[in-house]
Amino acid sequence: MALLQVENLVKKFPVRGGILNRIQGYVHAVSGVSFEIPEGQTLGVVGESGCGKSTLGKTVIRLYEPTDGRIVLKGKDITALGPAEMMPFRRKMQIIFQDPYSSLNPRLTINGHIKEAVRFHNIVPPGSATDDYIDEVLQKVGLRPEAKNKYPHEFSGGQRQRIGIARALCVKPDFVVADEPVSALDVSIQAQVLNLLSDLKEQFGLTMMFISHDLKVVEHFCDRILVMYLGHVVEELEADDLDQQAQHPYTKALLGANPIDDPDDRRPLVVLQGDVPSPYNPPKGCPFVTRCPVATERCRQEMPRLETKSAGHRVACFEVE
Amino acid sequence: MTNAPDAKPVLQVRHLTTSFRTDDGIVTAVDDVSFDVFAGETLGVVGESGCGKTVTSKSIMRLLPEHLTIYGEQSEVIFEGKNIIRANEREMRKIRGDKIAMIFQEPMTSLNPVFTVGWQLDEALKYHTNLSRKQRREKAIEMLRLVEIPNPERRIHEYPHQLSGGMRQRVMIAMALCCEPDILIADEPTTALDVTIQAQILDLMNGLKEKLHTAIMLITHDLGVVAQVCDRVMVMYAGRAIEFGSVREIFHEPQHPYTNALLESIPKRGSRRSRSRRLPTIPGIVPSLRNLPKGCRFNDRCPACQQRCIDEEPELINHSLDRPVRCHFPLNQKTQTESAH
Ligand SMILES: Nc1ncnc2c1ncn2[C@@H]1O[C@H](COP(=O)(O)OP(=O)(O)OP(=O)(O)O)[C@@H](O)[C@H]1O
Ligand SMILES: Nc1ncnc2c1ncn2[C@@H]1O[C@H](COP(=O)(O)OP(=O)(O)OP(=O)(O)O)[C@@H](O)[C@H]1O
Ligand code: SF4
Ligand SMILES: [Mg+2]
Ligand SMILES: [Mg+2]
Numbered sequence A: 001m002a003l004l005q006v007e008n009l010v011k012k013f014p015v016r017g018g019i020l021n022r023i024q025g026y027v028h029a030v031s032g033v034s035f036e037i038p039e040g041q042t043l044g045v046v047g048e049s050g051c052g053k054s055t056l057g058k059t060v061i062r063l064y065e066p067t068d069g070r071i072v073l074k075g076k077d078i079t080a081l082g083p084a085e086m087m088p089f090r091r092k093m094q095i096i097f098q099d100p101y102s103s104l105n106p107r108l109t110i111n112g113h114i115k116e117a118v119r120f121h122n123i124v125p126p127g128s129a130t131d132d133y134i135d136e137v138l139q140k141v142g143l144r145p146e147a148k149n150k151y152p153h154e155f156s157g158g159q160r161q162r163i164g165i166a167r168a169l170c171v172k173p174d175f176v177v178a179d180e181p182v183s184a185l186d187v188s189i190q191a192q193v194l195n196l197l198s199d200l201k202e203q204f205g206l207t208m209m210f211i212s213h214d215l216k217v218v219e220h221f222c223d224r225i226l227v228m229y230l231g232h233v234v235e236e237l238e239a240d241d242l243d244q245q246a247q248h249p250y251t252k253a254l255l256g257a258n259p260i261d262d263p264d265d266r267r268p269l270v271v272l273q274g275d276v277p278s279p280y281n282p283p284k285g286c287p288f289v290t291r292c293p294v295a296t297e298r299c300r301q302e303m304p305r306l307e308t309k310s311a312g313h314r315v316a317c318f319e320v321e
Numbered sequence B: 001m002t003n004a005p006d007a008k009p010v011l012q013v014r015h016l017t018t019s020f021r022t023d024d025g026i027v028t029a030v031d032d033v034s035f036d037v038f039a040g041e042t043l044g045v046v047g048e049s050g051c052g053k054t055v056t057s058k059s060i061m062r063l064l065p066e067h068l069t070i071y072g073e074q075s076e077v078i079f080e081g082k083n084i085i086r087a088n089e090r091e092m093r094k095i096r097g098d099k100i101a102m103i104f105q106e107p108m109t110s111l112n113p114v115f116t117v118g119w120q121l122d123e124a125l126k127y128h129t130n131l132s133r134k135q136r137r138e139k140a141i142e143m144l145r146l147v148e149i150p151n152p153e154r155r156i157h158e159y160p161h162q163l164s165g166g167m168r169q170r171v172m173i174a175m176a177l178c179c180e181p182d183i184l185i186a187d188e189p190t191t192a193l194d195v196t197i198q199a200q201i202l203d204l205m206n207g208l209k210e211k212l213h214t215a216i217m218l219i220t221h222d223l224g225v226v227a228q229v230c231d232r233v234m235v236m237y238a239g240r241a242i243e244f245g246s247v248r249e250i251f252h253e254p255q256h257p258y259t260n261a262l263l264e265s266i267p268k269r270g271s272r273r274s275r276s277r278r279l280p281t282i283p284g285i286v287p288s289l290r291n292l293p294k295g296c297r298f299n300d301r302c303p304a305c306q307q308r309c310i311d312e313e314p315e316l317i318n319h320s321l322d323r324p325v326r327c328h329f330p331l332n333q334k335t336q337t338e339s340a341h
Helices: A051-058 A085-090 A110-120 A131-141 A146-148 A159-171 A189-203 A215-221 A239-244 A249-257 A295-300 B053-061 B089-097 B118-130 B133-146 B166-175 B193-213 B223-229 B249-252 B259-266 B307-311 B335-341
Strands: A002-017 A022-038 A042-046 A068-073 A093-096 A175-179 A207-211 A225-230 A233-239 A309-310 A313-315 B009-022 B025-036 B040-047 B069-071 B075-080 B101-102 B184-188 B217-220 B230-236 B240-246
Touching: A002 A175, A002 B223, A022 A042, A022 A051, A022 A068, A022 A093, A022 A233, A022 A309, A042 A131, A042 A215, A051 A093, A068 A093, A085 A093, A085 B069, A093 A159, A093 B118, A110 A146, A110 B223, A131 A146, A175 B089, A189 A215, A189 B259, A225 A239, A225 A249, A225 B101, A233 A249, A239 A249, A239 B259, A249 B193, A249 B230, A295 B101, A309 B040, A309 B193, B009 B053, B025 B040, B040 B053, B040 B193, B040 B223, B053 B101, B053 B217, B069 B223, B069 B259, B075 B166, B101 B166, B118 B133, B118 B166, B133 B166, B184 B193, B193 B217, B193 B223, B217 B223, B230 B249, B240 B259, B259 B307
Parallel strands: A042 A207, A042 A225, A093 A175, A175 A207, B025 B240, B040 B217, B040 B230, B101 B184, B184 B217
Antiparallel strands: A002 A022, A002 A068, A225 A233, A233 A313, A309 A313, B009 B025, B009 B069, B009 B075, B230 B240
């Protein structure tokens, strides 16, 4: 059984305005997303800025209230649990935030950050030493014990990301959402953090959702990949198949726009015209229709459904056989 | 240096040393950096955050706070036969925008939010050309069309906040190019953008190089971008230029251990089951400018480090033909006879 099952998840944000501050419409950030993550696997989520990746991650662990749909963790439907019932599940699901700096409290030492989480979830049994446990966690993410008494601003970007990882992992979660954990880092530091995450994943048997806009990183790190566009999943496939088997015109466009690190393999890069439409006013029909190079009249009228093309490969496009 | 399309450089930077006065003393962000930029080529400048890429380009444009910045005595930036590092603000204003233009990482910092796009283009044209009002309007529309902004007649009446990030960056490029500069310095022009928009911008810059023969200095930390659009590359580390080469040489035969490690640490596209492999990493972090290691600045992270690297800093020299590298023990060296083939 999958550790996490998500069915038809929807998240809309109301947009208010006018003199009475009434709801004038909705931002359709996540529109009917379904997937499963088997225990110990990593699901990658890719797509352009604003396509709903962070919103999906936060809604899945119920930092945002879902507008519709179902979230099932270890066989238990947690979609509508109240705060008290939700408590044990809060510990089990953690997030590593996109921006490590703004998610840390500048006035709290590293020790403070981790102690807070550990105490809140009663991770260390009464009587045993919390401090020893914190040292152990810091050591696992490659920080020295001296780091404990320092404040977030005293660390480099890569070190702050390690602190974010330590804070998420110190409560022994089953499922972790890693939201662009390496995007703000230099390549050499990015490689260090990715290696650290794979070691920890193995050590703790973690199941993960790994959000990134960098195809190289997702392909390297994940087992399966969800490609999102304007709140919808347009393709889902094995990471190993991304390069050769991708079929959705948007996935192909992303692949084609990604500059290859080989000066002997130069290609014309331009593949898509225009910008992503606003999720406040999504187009009728296929979400990709305004930029799609192979769109037909049918795509303008009707929304293609995510259909299984081969085992483990789903695509939402009328033009894909 | 190697593979330059034209023999004569449009810009020569010699021994550029840029230091800042700070509360706790003077820090040197760029230390004795020399390079040429040729017409019709794109020179890539790469290196980790804080290595001095932006300070180098802002030194050329003289956009650093004058009262806090000290340029070394030997420093020269030679443009049209003149060392502009000592030029006064009036002379610089003639050069900026007109002859050398710069686009920045964050377009909002250089677009004025309270004026329309058309007004801003008009100001730039007024300052640098003798065109009539009507001609300027036509030129503004033509420039927006060149950077592929749809409906330019309508867009000139819009304010920067009404445009998407990619469109703003394209307006920036239109402004930078409206006076047909000899040199375009682009500092991470696509870092904040999505790959599909990045592809549009890079394509545009390639077109300029070919059509207008503009010399481009492209600063980026994305090695994929370098591989796709640059002709030559300068690699920087902790304020130093540490390696130069053609884009092929840099990617296929990196000589500096830092360049080599940087290339190895990026995940490779399309490599099946690459995730079972750990990525090669560079241990540690970039040293602080206030506390540089003695000897080679890369020695505490370098896999090839030996005693000599700790005792003395290597000079930037050619170990093999025309490939300046700052390392005592460079990799992938070719002898003179080999590279003659
Ligand atoms: N709290 C919120 N209130 C209103 N709208 C929101 C909120 N959070 C996100 N949105 C909107 O929902 C859409 C999806 O945003 P989200 O942050 O999930 O995108 P993303 O894919 O993570 O983008 P990025 O790559 O830039 O992080 C965007 O249009 C965004 O403006
Ligand atoms: N006005 C200043 N006063 C003091 N130090 C400065 C000043 N401006 C820049 N520096 C320092 O100079 C060094 C080089 O900075 P620079 O902005 O050139 O780096 P960069 O290579 O462009 O990095 P990034 O990739 O992050 O943009 C940094 O250590 C920076 O802190
Ligand atoms: S000089 Fe020595 S320490 Fe520096 S890069 Fe070369 S081998 Fe490494
Ligand atoms: Mg996000
Ligand atoms: Mg910079």
